[in-house]
Amino acid sequence: MKQKYDPHIRVRFDLFDDPQFRTIPNKHKAHCLCVLICLLKFVNNKTLQCYPRKATISSMTGLSYSTIYRATIWLIRVKIVSKKRLPSTLLYTINPKYIVGNRVSSHIDNRDRSVGLSDVSAGSLYNRTNTITTIDKLIKEVVDKGGDQFKVISTLATLPADTLKKAIIDKDNPYYCSLAIKEQSRNVGKLVDIPRNIIDNVRKKTHFGYQKAIHKRRDLDGRKAKTESFLSELNKKK
Numbered sequence: 001m002k003q004k005y006d007p008h009i010r011v012r013f014d015l016f017d018d019p020q021f022r023t024i025p026n027k028h029k030a031h032c033l034c035v036l037i038c039l040l041k042f043v044n045n046k047t048l049q050c051y052p053r054k055a056t057i058s059s060m061t062g063l064s065y066s067t068i069y070r071a072t073i074w075l076i077r078v079k080i081v082s083k084k085r086l087p088s089t090l091l092y093t094i095n096p097k098y099i100v101g102n103r104v105s106s107h108i109d110n111r112d113r114s115v116g117l118s119d120v121s122a123g124s125l126y127n128r129t130n131t132i133t134t135i136d137k138l139i140k141e142v143v144d145k146g147g148d149q150f151k152v153i154s155t156l157a158t159l160p161a162d163t164l165k166k167a168i169i170d171k172d173n174p175y176y177c178s179l180a181i182k183e184q185s186r187n188v189g190k191l192v193d194i195p196r197n198i199i200d201n202v203r204k205k206t207h208f209g210y211q212k213a214i215h216k217r218r219d220l221d222g223r224k225a226k227t228e229s230f231l232s233e234l235n236k237k238k
Contacts, residue, residue: 009041010100018098020078031071032080034061039081039092045099051091066152070143085171134163135173156180157187 015021024032038057042050054065063071075081080098084091135156142152156164157180164181168174204210 009037011037011040012098012100015098020080023078024074028071028074031063031067032074034063035068035071036075036080039094043094043099045101048096048099049091049093051086051089053089066148073140073143087171135167135177139173139176152176153179153183157183
């Protein structure tokens, strides 16, 4: 028997007028929509969860991994999606408000749209496991400034190795942290570029003529101080 409908992805009509979705910058909005549609394709309507790999999302949308990451960050920031890192992939949880036909979403629609998800009874269904760590904050800062994967790795490489190792154990962005540790090992013994003004300042202060002028100035100041002290003593005796 032929199905009544062909398999399809359902997106709410009012998504584009949604205050939370509209806060996403225009340059990221199309990418966020692509990622959200992919998540809706795989989401379980009962658990509100799915776990597609970045490679799957990339093959479906043609977006790079870094673009997918930036889009995901924005979806999390506006509370449309949350994520939790699993041993081998990421677990995404979609706000029930954005799933068509979900009983919780219809309940939320009857309330003020400006109310956040945490203010409604459905909040328990929205998995708030998205704990922002130091690693997450650094990655967000780089991504928000338009940095790519290499910039993320080089930035994380400035953290202490113990911090990165602990993050790997805690499953906190272990992929990027392991690459950052490798970057640190490559940088061992590498020459560091010192700013020209610092070099010029050190060169000036270690120059013989400069040192001689400093000593001469100190001698003059010392003699002047002694003379003033001597004259002061004479005036007291008079």
